[in-house]
Amino acid sequence: MTSSTSLLQALTDRIGADHVLTGDAAAPYLTDWRQRYTGAAQAVVRPGSTQEVAAVMACCAQHGVPVVPQGGNTGLAGAATPDASGKAVVISLQRLQQIRAIDTDNDTMTVEAGCILQNVQQAARNADRLFPLSLASEGSCTVGGNLATNAGGTQVLRYGNTRELALGLEVVTPDGEIWDGLRGLRKDNTGYDLRDLYIGSEGTLGIITAATLRLYPLPVAVCTALVALRSMDDAVALLARSRAGFGASLTGFEVMSGVSLELVVRMFPQQSLPLPTSPWFALLEVSDSESEAHGRERFETVLEGALEADLVQDVVIAANIAQGRALWHLRESISLAQSAEGKNIKHDISVPISKIAQYVRTTDALLQDLIPGARNITFGHLGDGNLHYNLTRPETMTEPDFLARQYDVYRVVHDSVHAHQGSISAEHGIGQLKRDELLRYKSPLEMALMRRIKDALDPKGLMNPGKVLVGTGDGDSAV
Numbered sequence: 001m002t003s004s005t006s007l008l009q010a011l012t013d014r015i016g017a018d019h020v021l022t023g024d025a026a027a028p029y030l031t032d033w034r035q036r037y038t039g040a041a042q043a044v045v046r047p048g049s050t051q052e053v054a055a056v057m058a059c060c061a062q063h064g065v066p067v068v069p070q071g072g073n074t075g076l077a078g079a080a081t082p083d084a085s086g087k088a089v090v091i092s093l094q095r096l097q098q099i100r101a102i103d104t105d106n107d108t109m110t111v112e113a114g115c116i117l118q119n120v121q122q123a124a125r126n127a128d129r130l131f132p133l134s135l136a137s138e139g140s141c142t143v144g145g146n147l148a149t150n151a152g153g154t155q156v157l158r159y160g161n162t163r164e165l166a167l168g169l170e171v172v173t174p175d176g177e178i179w180d181g182l183r184g185l186r187k188d189n190t191g192y193d194l195r196d197l198y199i200g201s202e203g204t205l206g207i208i209t210a211a212t213l214r215l216y217p218l219p220v221a222v223c224t225a226l227v228a229l230r231s232m233d234d235a236v237a238l239l240a241r242s243r244a245g246f247g248a249s250l251t252g253f254e255v256m257s258g259v260s261l262e263l264v265v266r267m268f269p270q271q272s273l274p275l276p277t278s279p280w281f282a283l284l285e286v287s288d289s290e291s292e293a294h295g296r297e298r299f300e301t302v303l304e305g306a307l308e309a310d311l312v313q314d315v316v317i318a319a320n321i322a323q324g325r326a327l328w329h330l331r332e333s334i335s336l337a338q339s340a341e342g343k344n345i346k347h348d349i350s351v352p353i354s355k356i357a358q359y360v361r362t363t364d365a366l367l368q369d370l371i372p373g374a375r376n377i378t379f380g381h382l383g384d385g386n387l388h389y390n391l392t393r394p395e396t397m398t399e400p401d402f403l404a405r406q407y408d409v410y411r412v413v414h415d416s417v418h419a420h421q422g423s424i425s426a427e428h429g430i431g432q433l434k435r436d437e438l439l440r441y442k443s444p445l446e447m448a449l450m451r452r453i454k455d456a457l458d459p460k461g462l463m464n465p466g467k468v469l470v471g472t473g474d475g476d477s478a479v
């Protein structure tokens, strides 16, 4: 028996042949959502419980086989795709689907890692509570993936990233031990915070199998508006005005360039823009805890003030929930419209909000010098200083020629981010896509400290090699 067949037999013994996939059955798990990376694996395994995850991990550790955790495979940094060596086992958490408990007195819910985010939101709503994490991929991404990437989304402004929404974790270590850290505590200063180490670690330290999450009261009314703006400076000024006017009720403030929304209506003609085209748009959401009428009145007062101050050019306020959803749908369709149009060069950057307008102005000009005619598809969570600052090829350039300039584009964009005291990955993580970039911008000491944590928690280097840190795997599998 070869070592590969003995490993597959051992995995089959632990979780059943139906859940050890090879060949065509494994293929969908080996390419990422953007189709930028395709890897190979000895098998894709689908354990159905924490105990089965532990058994799989112990088995892989005994065989010295690397593992790649995977949730919904919607990640945008190639972090859930194995390298091309074919040595790894992909562990899909999709069968860990249970909502284990909802505690409405404590405002928490405990869910398994493979639960789809949308199902978790619905389970919270059924208990008359809000789970506020919200991403355009929420119909496919999993809570385990959200935790492993510390996902952001559209309500970070009010409720924080996934990190702020998680009180406790259950984790399987690379050797197959189970750490039960499912505490529903808002205060717990008993030593190092292991939970926060695993959150955002992109599957490089252990496998998250369950989490205890924070819940919030459901808002009584939600008001949504789309506004047209002349410039990013005006968007930043409107954000400040909205913060002052709405306080903690401001739950979303998204910015989108006119070019982004024009792309959406071009690629998806069933959608339409309710306002004439404009250089920039902002999407505002306010959640009111008193009443529909109260929420709407405050909303109209603040936006009328902004119109009178000539800060905004035009406003459409959603008259009902369906209209509000249609406005959000425009925003959420930008990534899909970009994928439909072809491959592009994506950046997920953050800079201090006070520097964001200057960042966009300076970097747009530098990119035009580099690739004249390239189109910026810029949109994102302005309330968090986070932009998806994407670049699409000029019509005169072929896709391969454009993609060959990726690292030149990175250099311009990321050097500019660095010069503006920002981050090269605000919410999507590092994965394999930005692994080498990380080295350029983090200090040697910060990299060394990260390496020491990795070595302490994963001494054999079997957890998701080649992701986040250089020198932990066989290298790029980019296609």
Ligand code: FAD
Residues within 6 Å of the ligand: 033, 068, 069, 070, 071, 072, 073, 074, 075, 076, 079, 080, 093, 113, 134, 135, 136, 137, 140, 141, 142, 143, 144, 145, 146, 147, 148, 149, 150, 151, 152, 153, 154, 201, 202, 203, 204, 206, 207, 208, 209, 335, 336, 427, 428, 464, 467
């Ligand atoms: P995967 O893609 O399967 O995995 C992502 C990483 O997490 C990998 O490193 C993987 O190894 C690790 N991982 C997965 N599950 C586990 C686990 N149980 N234990 C340990 N490690 C694990 N992201 C945002 O932050 N904000 C957005 O607004 C946003 N919008 C998006 C819109 C679209 C259309 C798409 C396609 C993606 C978007 N994303 C966004 C990116 C993506 O959806 C998130 O990163 C999401 O959190 C990934 O979850 P997943 O279950 O798909 O994880």
